[in-house]
Every structure is written in structure tokens, then in C-alpha cells.
Amino acid sequence: MMLDRILAFIMLIGLSPVFIVVLLLIIFDDGLPVFFIQKRVGVNYSYFRLYKFRTMRKNTPNVATHLLENPDKYILKVGGVLRKLSLDELPNLLNIIKGDMVFVGPRPALYNQDDLMRLRIDAGVAHLKPGLTGWAQINGRDEISLEEKVALEKEYLEKKNFLFDVKIFFLTFTSAFFKKEGVSH
Secondary structure: HHHHHHHHHHHHOOHHHHOOOOOOOHHHOOOOOEEEEEEEEOOOOOOEEEEEEEOOOOOOOOOOHOOOOHHOOEEOOOHHHHHHHOOOOOOOOHHHHHHOOOOOOOOOEEOOOOHHHHHHHHHHOOOOOOEEHHHHHOHHHOOOOEEEHHHHHHHHHHOOOHHHHHHHHHHHHHHHHOOOOOOOO
């Protein structure tokens, strides 16, 4: 959607001071690179490269955080704060500008999350473009099961409209900055 791309570009410019601070914090903590780039599932099971600020050490195995034996030993000093405030997701704005993502939709699955994608296909939500935030994100994030997540994504699909997207977008800030819950690492 062109509106998403324009808004993402404006936000990228407006948030550039935050980008610079985060970039410097990561460099001072663990050097370059500052971005974590990972293969993710896009619309209709296509793949794209997702950009995030790196929150884990360079030697971290490339698996979901919850699959690591001791995730805390890999998280950068600044990484926990970036994750709790969802600042690690700011580079997703680049994905929105590229057209890989939109602001509101299901969060993009990891390339190897076949269980999640199977549920999304069955629920009819796999054709939605992945989003920076979504209905499942503000209703539990990492604390809900895959089945609950997909049920919320299906609910989003059924209610999807501009005002609902605006509501989700603004509730994201409340969820990320005031509740600080729902993030397991």
C-alpha cells in the first residue's frame, strides 16, 4: 500500500536520531554489523529478507530465541531494552518502504516455522501481507500459543478496515512502552 510506504519513509527520517543512537550502542557493545537480516515468510508463503537491529551477539545460532538453551547469555546489554521497547523492529520500516511489509498485519514468520504457516494457511490469513505490528502482537505477543495467535490473526482479517488498523497501530505504542509485557526475551 502506497500510504504505508510514504508513512514509513517519513517515520524513517523522523526517527533517524533514534536509529543513530541505537546503531552506536550496538557498535560499542558488540561491533558491526548493527543489522540482523533474516529470511522470513511474506504474503502467500513467499520469502523476503527482514531487517532488524541486532540484539544478540555475533556468535548466536540462527534459531528462534526460545529454542536457545540459555538465551540470556547471547543477548547484548542493550538488546533486552531494544526488545522490550520493540526498538529492534525499527528497521522493519525499510521492509515497508520496499513493499515486503505493511504497518498492520500478521508478524512475518521465520522461514522454518512451518507449523505456524500451516495454521495460517488453514485459517486463510497466509495471503495477508506481514506487518510491523498486528492484532496478535498487542494481545499477547510471545506469551500466546500459535493457535491463539492465528485465531487473533483470523479475527483481524474478519474485522480488517482502516480504523481498525489505526487502532492497532496506536495500541502498539501503549503495549510496547507502558505494559512492557509479552516479550519472553
